[in-house]
Amino acid sequence: xxxxxxxxxxxxxxxxxxxxxxxxxxxxxxxxxxxxxxxxxxxxxxxxxxxxxxxxxxxxxxxxxxxxxxxxxxxxxxxxxxxxxxxxxxxxxxxxxxxxxxxxxxxxxxxxxxxxxxxxxxxxxxxxxxxxxxxxxxxxxxxxxxxxxxxxxxxxxxxxxxxxxxxxxxxxxxxxxxxxxxxxxxxxxxxxxxxxxxxxxxxxxxxxxxxxxxxxxxxxxxxxxxxxxxxxxxxxxxxxxxxxxxxxxxxxxxxxxxxxxxxxxxxxxxxxxxxxxxxxxxxxxxxxxxxxxxxxxxxxxxxxxxxxxxxxxxxxxxxxxxxxxxxxxxxxxxxxxxxxxxxxxxxxxxxxxxxxxxxxxxxxxxxxxxxxxxxxxxxxxxxxxxxxxxxxxxxxxxxxxxxxxxxxxxxxxxxxxxx
Amino acid sequence: xxxxxxxxxxxxxxxxxxxxxxxxxxxxxxxxxxxxxxxxxxxxxxxxxxxxxxxxxxxxxxxxxxxxxxxxxxxxxxxxxxxxxxxxxxxxxxxxxxxxxxxxxxxxxxxxxxxxxxxxxxxxxxxxxxxxxxxxxxxxxxxxxxxxxxxxxxxxxxxxxxxxxxxxx
Numbered sequence: 001x002x003x004x005x006x007x008x009x010x011x012x013x014x015x016x017x018x019x020x021x022x023x024x025x026x027x028x029x030x031x032x033x034x035x036x037x038x039x040x041x042x043x044x045x046x047x048x049x050x051x052x053x054x055x056x057x058x059x060x061x062x063x064x065x066x067x068x069x070x071x072x073x074x075x076x077x078x079x080x081x082x083x084x085x086x087x088x089x090x091x092x093x094x095x096x097x098x099x100x101x102x103x104x105x106x107x108x109x110x111x112x113x114x115x116x117x118x119x120x121x122x123x124x125x126x127x128x129x130x131x132x133x134x135x136x137x138x139x140x141x142x143x144x145x146x147x148x149x150x151x152x153x154x155x156x157x158x159x160x161x162x163x164x165x166x167x168x169x170x171x172x173x174x175x176x177x178x179x180x181x182x183x184x185x186x187x188x189x190x191x192x193x194x195x196x197x198x199x200x201x202x203x204x205x206x207x208x209x210x211x212x213x214x215x216x217x218x219x220x221x222x223x224x225x226x227x228x229x230x231x232x233x234x235x236x237x238x239x240x241x242x243x244x245x246x247x248x249x250x251x252x253x254x255x256x257x258x259x260x261x262x263x264x265x266x267x268x269x270x271x272x273x274x275x276x277x278x279x280x281x282x283x284x285x286x287x288x289x290x291x292x293x294x295x296x297x298x299x300x301x302x303x304x305x306x307x308x309x310x311x312x313x314x315x316x317x318x319x320x321x322x323x324x325x326x327x328x329x330x331x332x333x334x335x336x337x338x339x340x341x342x343x344x345x346x347x348x349x350x351x352x353x354x355x356x357x358x359x360x361x362x363x364x365x366x367x368x369x370x371x372x373x374x375x376x377x378x379x380x381x382x383x384x385x386x387x388x389x390x391x392x393x394x395x396x397x398x399x400x401x402x403x404x405x406x407x408x409x410x411x412x413x414x415x416x417x418x419x
Numbered sequence: 420x421x422x423x424x425x426x427x428x429x430x431x432x433x434x435x436x437x438x439x440x441x442x443x444x445x446x447x448x449x450x451x452x453x454x455x456x457x458x459x460x461x462x463x464x465x466x467x468x469x470x471x472x473x474x475x476x477x478x479x480x481x482x483x484x485x486x487x488x489x490x491x492x493x494x495x496x497x498x499x500x501x502x503x504x505x506x507x508x509x510x511x512x513x514x515x516x517x518x519x520x521x522x523x524x525x526x527x528x529x530x531x532x533x534x535x536x537x538x539x540x541x542x543x544x545x546x547x548x549x550x551x552x553x554x555x556x557x558x559x560x561x562x563x564x565x566x567x568x569x570x571x572x573x574x575x576x577x578x579x580x581x582x583x584x585x586x587x588x
Contacts, residue, residue: 024565026586037446041489044449048576050583067447074447123487123511139489139515141575148579149587153565187434188481192510221481221509276434363443363486382485384438386461 002251004159005226006194009134009248013117014154021158021255029059030116032146035102035359036064036075038121038139039082045144054089055150061093061111062086068097068358071366100331100357103127103299107211108333110240114229115248119146124299124381126217130210131237132229132247134194137218157194157223158257159250160185164201166265171415173309174209175301175379175399177201177262178216179270183280184260191221193257196250201264202227207236208305215300216381219277269414272397275385283402283414291396292374293324294407295388297355298362301379301400302330304337310404311346313418319351320410326368328355352407364388370395377412379403424501424541425551426475428533431462433479437512440483440491448490451497458494472499475539479505479530483512483523492516492523502541504529504548504559517566520574524548525560532557 003011004021011019013027034042039062046054054060062082070076079097086094099105103124106112114132118125121143128135138152146152162181168174195217202210210227217225227233228249269283296302296310307329319325327347329335335357338344347354353368360367362380364387370376372392383395398406401415408418439461441454448454459466459476476495482505483491492515495503502522506529516523524541526548533539538551546559562570572578579586 024563038487038489040449045576049579072447078447078449121487123485125487137487137511139487139511139518141489141518142514145575145579145586149583151586187484188507188509191481191507221484223510363446364438365443365446382436382438384436384485386442387438391461 001255002253004194004250004254005196005228005248006134006157006159009115009117010154010156019156021156023156024153025156026151026153027117028150029119029146029152031059031061031111031118032143033061033102033106033118033120033125034143035066035122036078036082037066038143039085040078041140042121042143042147043085045141046147049144049148051148054147057090058092060091060147061106062091063095063099063102063105064097065100065102066359066363067365071360098332100334101299101302101359103215104302104330104334107131108240108331110237113237114233115246119143119152123218124215126222126224127211127215127299129214129217129224129226130207131233132227134224134226136224155192157192159194159196159254160190160258160260161196161198161256163199163259163261164197164264165199165261166201166263167204168201168264169267171401172267172269173399173401174205174212176267176270177264178213179272179280179397180262180267181260182216182220182278183270185220187219187276187278188221190217193222195220195222195225197225197227203230206305207232208303211303212300219381269399269402269416271402271412272383274394274396275383277383277397286396286412287414289396289412290375291323291377291406291410291412293326293368293370293376294403295326295361295368295376295378295380296400296403297326297328297330298359298380299330300381302328302334304334306379306400307334307338307343309400311343313401313404313408313415314350314352315346317350317408319407323407323410324368325352325407326355326361327352328361328367329357331357377403377406422544424475426473426501426539427471428475428477428535428537428539429466429470430477430533430535431479434481434484435462435478436485437483437488437491438485441488441494446488446490451493454490454494455497458498467498470498470500473501474499476500476503477505477529477533478503480507482508484509487511489515489519492519492521496521506530517569518575520570522570526557528557
């Protein structure tokens with residue numbers, strides 16, 4: 001019986017010849033990442049565990065991104081304390097409020113490599129499976145244990161394999177693929193499992209699109225999403241001056257709990273409707289729904305490719321009167337590329353608000369909070385009740401194509417008929 | 420962790436996510452007492468005023484789905500919730516709850532056997548939850564030994580202080 005990529009990575013990290021799904025192992029973590037709002041709790045936990053120094057100041061990476069720049073006195077105090085911690089601990093990699101959203105920056109700065117065991121004190125850490133890492137989100141006390149010891153316990157997950165065949169139609173995006181998959185698997189259908197994304201459609205996706213897929217694995221309960229590394233992975237990483245690459249992938253005869261196949265050749269744009277991420281409908285069922293605000297950004301869809309997709313619909317046009325459009329590049333590098341290639345001008349000319357990189361608009365921390373009775377359309381990852389402001393607001397999730405086309409018309413709009 | 424718990428049930432539905440348990444705008448708070456003022460605010464803004472020490476939160480499927488924010492179980496523990504019993508839990512919430520010493524107990528069928536305000540008795544060792552009013556008994560899903568040890572220590576911090584050598588092996 002062959003092994004899954006998760007079994008291989010967790011065996012290597014736990015120093016075992018072989019581990020199998022269902023086993024609990026203690027493993028050495030290769031990389032630990034923390035954003036601002038979970039760092040202090042983790043740091044306090046580490047100290048309460050009796051350690052004063054993080055286990056490895058090159059493998060602990062900290063970001064100020066959720067409330068960046070600080071939006072309140074409380075946030076400013078957290079940031080001050082995190083900066084002090086980074087300085088005291090001599091962290092080699094500390095990203096202040098000017099860098100961007102942790103997951104985007106971690107990948108684009110070349111910190112993640114295939115085969116790594118990555119933990120992050122943020123649930124969307126599963127994003128890094130797009131680079132062939134086993135990457136999973138943990139809470140602050142788990143992170144405290146990692147800071148103190150470099151180790152953590154893991155239950156070796158079973159694997160669900162999602163095979164996406166065919167070629168994506170024009171104006172249908174990786175986001176539509178993952179929304180369709182979540183709609184089928186359900187919000188808890190992959191709990192404690194790893195979800196491997198494979199098939200022709202995934203092979204032909206750039207790393208950017210694969211990050212969108214893996215990012216939302218948590219929205220079906222998964223421990224991680226993961227894509228087998230290939231030439232696209234190595235080309236992405238190669239540009240980022242990484243060290244040696246140890247690609248790991250599942251054996252052909254590895255045990256899968258479930259295989260879900262879909263042909264994306266006839267996939268329509270998908271929309272996750274309020275207020276659950278698995279309440280997914282084809283666009284035709286929600287077309288014409290009034291919207292007050294559109295948000296394009298986040299660790300799900302704030303990359304250059306996403307902004308370029310959005311710009312297709314906004315070039316030379318105006319955001320519909322009465323609709324607010326927020327465009328938030330996921331990182332400084334994304335922002336710079338968008339600026340140099342003219343995308344930022346397209347957005348500003350169209351009437352969009354272009355905001356500095358942060359997580360604020362996605363999690364209701366700041367930026368574009370929705371009032372009671374308002375409707376938001378977002379390219380982010382969660383539409384939970386109250387997620388982006390009032391519990392009486394509604395949030396729909398869609399691709400950057402759908403979001404931009406809808407910003408122009410003022411109602412949820414099928415992008416395929418709008419260019 | 421005491422072997423027997425008795426408390427009043429607060430019943431919630433399926434997919435109670437971490438934004439309902441602890442809205443994102445409060446994540447800037449680090450003092451558990453301040454965090455506690457907002458426990459369950461997204462699901463029931465009156466919860467904090469009415470909950471009493473020893474009460475039991477009853478959830479449906481996928482309790483605690485969403486974010487990795489540990490502020491969610493911290494808020495529940497700090498207001499005195501003795502345990503969360505649910506049909507099933509999301510992975511990160513489950514780990515976080517155990518890690519801070521708040522028992523998260525899986526119990527298939529609990530949603531159908533409990534109404535808001537019912538009194539529940541939980542026998543941890545025997546693995547049984549009883550609805551005192553209806554006398555209905557349900558079985559708890561047994562927890563791995565390792566997690567029971569963390570709970571018995573009072574959470575992962577205390578566990579690691581006691582078992583650091585073993586942890587590093």
